[in-house]
Amino acid sequence: MKQLVLEMRDVSKSYPTPRGPVHALGDVNIGICRGEFVMITGPSGSGKTTFIQIAGLLDCPTSGKVVFEGRDAMDMDERTSARVRAERIGMVFQRFHLLGHLSALENVAFRFRYTDVPRDDALARSRRMLQAMGLETLSSTRAASLSAGEMQRVAIARAVVLEPAVLFADEPTGNLDSKSADSVMDIMGELHRKGLTIVMATHNERLLRHATRHIACAGGRMQEVA
Amino acid sequence: MTDYLAGLLRDIWQNAAARPVHAVMPVLVASLGMAALTVLLSGLAGLGKRADALIEDFGANVFEICGGARGNPLQEGRAVDAADVRILSANLADCSVSVVFRSIERIDPAGMVEIVGTDERHPRWGRRKPLSGRLLDRMDVLTAARCCVVNAGLASQLSLEEGRALVIAGTPFVVVGIVPDEPGGESWQGSAMKAWIPHTAARFWLGGKDWDSEAFDSMLVAVQDEGAMDEAVRAATRILKQRKGGPGNLTIVTPEALLKELRSVRNSLVAFAGGGALLGLGLGSVVLALLMAANVRSRVVEIGLRRSLGATSRDILALFICEGCVSGFVAALLGVLLGCAGIAAARGASSMPLPLGFPVVMAPMAVGVALGGLSAWAPARLAASIRPAESLRWE
Numbered sequence: 342m343k344q345l346v347l348e349m350r351d352v353s354k355s356y357p358t359p360r361g362p363v364h365a366l367g368d369v370n371i372g373i374c375r376g377e378f379v380m381i382t383g384p385s386g387s388g389k390t391t392f393i394q395i396a397g398l399l400d401c402p403t404s405g406k407v408v409f410e411g412r413d414a415m416d417m418d419e420r421t422s423a424r425v426r427a428e429r430i431g432m433v434f435q436r437f438h439l440l441g442h443l444s445a446l447e448n449v450a451f452r453f454r455y456t457d458v459p460r461d462d463a464l465a466r467s468r469r470m471l472q473a474m475g476l477e478t479l480s481s482t483r484a485a486s487l488s489a490g491e492m493q494r495v496a497i498a499r500a501v502v503l504e505p506a507v508l509f510a511d512e513p514t515g516n517l518d519s520k521s522a523d524s525v526m527d528i529m530g531e532l533h534r535k536g537l538t539i540v541m542a543t544h545n546e547r548l549l550r551h552a553t554r555h556i557a558c559a560g561g562r563m564q565e566v567a
Numbered sequence: 568m569t570d571y572l573a574g575l576l577r578d579i580w581q582n583a584a585a586r587p588v589h590a591v592m593p594v595l596v597a598s599l600g601m602a603a604l605t606v607l608l609s610g611l612a613g614l615g616k617r618a619d620a621l622i623e624d625f626g627a628n629v630f631e632i633c634g635g636a637r638g639n640p641l642q643e644g645r646a647v648d649a650a651d652v653r654i655l656s657a658n659l660a661d662c663s664v665s666v667v668f669r670s671i672e673r674i675d676p677a678g679m680v681e682i683v684g685t686d687e688r689h690p691r692w693g694r695r696k697p698l699s700g701r702l703l704d705r706m707d708v709l710t711a712a713r714c715c716v717v718n719a720g721l722a723s724q725l726s727l728e729e730g731r732a733l734v735i736a737g738t739p740f741v742v743v744g745i746v747p748d749e750p751g752g753e754s755w756q757g758s759a760m761k762a763w764i765p766h767t768a769a770r771f772w773l774g775g776k777d778w779d780s781e782a783f784d785s786m787l788v789a790v791q792d793e794g795a796m797d798e799a800v801r802a803a804t805r806i807l808k809q810r811k812g813g814p815g816n817l818t819i820v821t822p823e824a825l826l827k828e829l830r831s832v833r834n835s836l837v838a839f840a841g842g843g844a845l846l847g848l849g850l851g852s853v854v855l856a857l858l859m860a861a862n863v864r865s866r867v868v869e870i871g872l873r874r875s876l877g878a879t880s881r882d883i884l885a886l887f888i889c890e891g892c893v894s895g896f897v898a899a900l901l902g903v904l905l906g907c908a909g910i911a912a913a914r915g916a917s918s919m920p921l922p923l924g925f926p927v928v929m930a931p932m933a934v935g936v937a938l939g940g941l942s943a944w945a946p947a948r949l950a951a952s953i954r955p956a957e958s959l960r961w962e
Contacts, residue, residue, distance in 0.1 A: 390960070399875055400956035419879050427877020434959060438872045442585030454574060455877035 343374035345408075346507055346538050347396055352405030354391050354561075365391040367561045369405070373507070373540060378533045380549055381542045383558030389542035390511050392558065396540060397430050397509045398422045410506060427455045431500030435512035437492040439499075441485030445476060448484050449499045456503065470502040471495075474528065490521025497528055501537065508532065510541040514548065526551050575889045582866075582890065589862055593855035594898045597938070600847020601902020601931045602909060607840035608927045609910050613920040614833045618826060628793040629690045630800055631667075631820040632807070633785030647817070649781035651807065658806050661791040662799055665689045666783040668769045672735055677724040680760045682735055684769020690789040700729040700744030703765055707743075711767035715740040720748050721760035733762060738772050740764055796821070848934070852942040855894060859887065859946035870950055871958030880951040887947030888940050895939020899932045906931070 352369040355362040366388045373379055373396075381389050394400040395407060398414055407414040409425060417425065439448045446467055453463035471480050474494055479487060484495065493513060500508055510529070514522035522545075530551050533539050541552070549555055555566040583590035632647060632655075647666070656664045668684030686708045698719060707714055715733055722745045725733065732739035740762070748759070764772075766783065790799045800819055807817055863870075870883055878886075910921045 391956075394956040394959070397875070399871075399959070400954070423874075423877045423879045423882075426875060432875050436868075438868055438959070440581075440585075440869060440872075443581060447581075452876060454578075454873070455882065457570075459570070460573070 343376070345372050346375050346410060347371075347373040347540075348406075348408040349396070349402075350406040350408075352395060352402045352407060354388075354395060354400070355403050364561050366395070366402070366563075369563050371556065371563060373538065375506075375538050376533075376536055378529075378539045378551060378553045379541070379556060380552035380554070381540065381556045381558050381563070382544060382546050382549070383542075384544055387558045388561040388563075389544075389558050391561075392563070393432075393509050393511045393540065393542050396507075397432055398426050399432075423455065428503065429506040431503070431505035431508040433493070433496050433500050433508065433510040433513045435515040437489075437496045437516070439484035439487075439492055439496055442483065444481050444483055445487065445491075445495045446471060446480040448495055449502055452499045452502050458503075467498070467502055470498045474498050488521070489517055490524055493517060493521065493525050494528060497525065497532075501532060505537075507538045507540060510539065512543055513541065514543065514545060522548075575886060576893070578886060579890050579893050582862075586862070586865075589858050590894070593851060593858050593942075594894050594901065596854050597848065597851025597895065597898035597935065598901035598905060600844050600849070600851050601899045601935055602905035603840050603843035603847050603902075604931045604934060605903050605906025605927060606909050606913075606921075607836065607844050608930055609906070609921045609923060610836045610840060611833060612922050612924060612927055614829055614836070616920050616922060618829050627822055628791070628796060629787055629789045629822070630796070630803070631785050631787050632803060633818055633820065647783045647786050649783075651810070652783070652786055654806060654810060655786065655788065655803060659788065659799055659802055661795065663688045663690075663789045663791075665787045665789070666766050667785045667787060668766045668773070669784045670769070670773045672773070674725070674733070674735065674760075677721060677760055680721060680735075680762060682769065682773060683761065683763045684766035684773065685763055685787075686766055688789070689763070690787050697744040697746050700742070702744055702746075703763060708765045708767055710765075711771055712765055713738060713740045713768055713772075714743045714764070716744040716746055716763045717742055718746055718748050718761045721762060724760060735762065735764070736772050740768075848938060851898060852938050855891065855939060855942040856946065859891060859943045860949070862890075863887065863946045863950040866950075867953060867958045870953050871955045874955035875959065883953075884947045884951040887950050888943050891939040891941075891943020891947070892936045893939070895935040895937070895942070896932065897935075898939070899935025902935070903928055903931050 349369050349371045352366060353364070354366040355364045369392065381392060383389050391400070395402050396409075398407075398409065398417075401415070410429065412425075414422060440451065443451065446464065449467035449470055450460075450463045452467070453460075456463075458466075468477070468480060471477050474497070476491070476494055476498065479491060479495070484492060487495065493516075497513070500510075508529075513529070514525055517525060526548055529539060529541065533551070533553075541548075542558075557564050557566050632651075652664055652666055655662075665686050665688040666684075667689075670682045670684070671679050672682050674680045685703065687703055687705045689703070697716070700716070702716055703714070706712070715735070717727055717733060721727065721733075722742075727733060727742050727745070729742055729744065731742050733742055734740075770781070788799065788803060790796050800821060804819060873883065873886075874880075907923060910923060914921055
């Protein structure tokens with residue numbers, strides 16, 4: 342029996358606006374098992390990013406229950422959920438969110454900033470991760486000087502260097518040309534083959550071939566696609 | 568804890584290196600205020616020392632009768648004569664009247680030395696024990712002996728000891744005693760080096776054409792009972808008025824009057840340097856707060872990233888408050904250095920003691936850190952309240 346990493350039950354999210362609440366997600370029921378590569382597709386504004394942020398414990402649902410590795414996220418205090426984010430969740434963003442003034446190595450090592458891992462150990466592990474991704478020549482290059490594809494590869498290295506339980510990727514190829522996007526998806530595929538659970542939001546259905554499971558998202562509703 | 572602090576400091580350093588203008592500008596503005604604060608504190612400490620020195624030198628139960636409206640005998644000429652001394656001695660009960668004859672002489676290699684001609688009743692003798700040797704006595708005065716008592720500063724400058732000669736105006740005076748320096752360092756005339764000789768010898772060797780006129784710079788009247796000070800001052804004023812037909816160009820300087828003058832100097836210093844410090848610190852903290860707020864706005868995505876990597880809102884609050892404190896500390900450090908340079912320059916131009924003790928240096932540091940933290944408080948709270956989901960979508 343496959344082990345559930347993330348479970349959402351009747352999760353809804355709405356944002357208050359001057360013209361009344363906007364419903365970003367409605368009654369989402371989903372379970373993600375260890376080792377899956379789940380791809381969530383849908384047009385812009387369909388609720389993919391909201392889903393990723395709630396699943397990644399960066400946001401709270403308006404109603405419903407989120408269970409991460411057996412623990413109810415609603416019962417976690419701020420410190421606990423921050424600890425889970427630091428140690429069990431990796432995140433990759435469309436706009437990379439690297440710190441431009443730091444080197445690639447320092448950006449990867451920044452993953453350890455809010456953990457108990459000693460600085461030297463963090464740097465050594467980050468160096469090994471860059472090597473594994475073929476980025477060792479860029480380790481001392483400032484992030485602001487990297488190409489978009491290189492930035493996203495460094496961002497993936499940062500997300501997975503701490504061996505998280507789940508990697509959440511929100512449109513990781515959205516800002517990349519097709520060649521860089523392929524390279525990023527190859528890395529994702531490789532990470533999945535090594536056992537990493539990946540949940541990726543994208544509007545590019547061409548990438549579905551990498552996934553083991555497809556969920557379509559439209560108007561805040563999510564539907565399993567066979 | 569050490570790792571946490573090291574991480575915070577590394578973050579602050581990396582951010583400062585990434586945005587040097589944002590980091591340096593408020594620090595420079597605040598450092599000017601800190602420099603003014605350092606000078607102000609040093610000035611106030613110096614005035615306190617000067618007040619102590621004056622009272623110590625002068626004596627709390629002593630008043631001085633001298634020439635000139637401001638009571639500066641060297642500037643106003645010698646206005647007191649031997650008859651004044653005799654009349655006051657005879658009419659002021661329980662008071663001891665001593666004379667003072669002052670001169671500033673160049674004694675190489677020590678430089679300018681204040682020479683005080685006085686007698687065995689000089690009030691300072693009653694309060695101070697010599698470090699070595701003895702004080703001037705009645706016989707020295709009666710015989711116009713060429714002997715002197717020097718302070719420790721002069722003795723050390725000229726390697727003087729008891730029995731050796733100090734050459735004043737070309738004449739050797741035998742050192743009979745060494746007394747401690749005044750607590751304020753420099754004396755009334757701004758010289759840290761002082762020698763006392765019998766006034767009879769002083770008038771002869773240093774008085775020039777006036778040597779036989781029996782004129783003195785001032786009289787020091789020591790009142791045995793401090794409570795009778797006001798009565799003694801009133802009596803002296805009455806006697807001198809009767810004798811000279813009015814106060815004329817004589818001034819009676821009491822410890823209270825000296826302190827009043829010092830208080831007025833202190834108030835001016837507080838007004839000018841304090842105003843400068845307040846303006847600099849106020850401007851610095853406003854600039855710091857504004858730049859901190861701008862800093863938070865420009866780092867919204869970074870805040871979101873930190874939250875996604877496991878930072879709590881308290882971590883974000885601590886980061887920005889620490890940034891403020893570090894900016895304040897660096898501003899204070901720069902300000903203290905600037906202030907020290909200013910004090911060093913002022914020492915050359917003024918006789919006022921400007922000490923640079925632990926409190927003078929540490930107080931601006933503490934003020935800087937506190938001010939930096941306070942300026943960063945509101946922007947830090949804003950940063951901590953930003954929701955990570957929103958900040959990661961920030962354009």
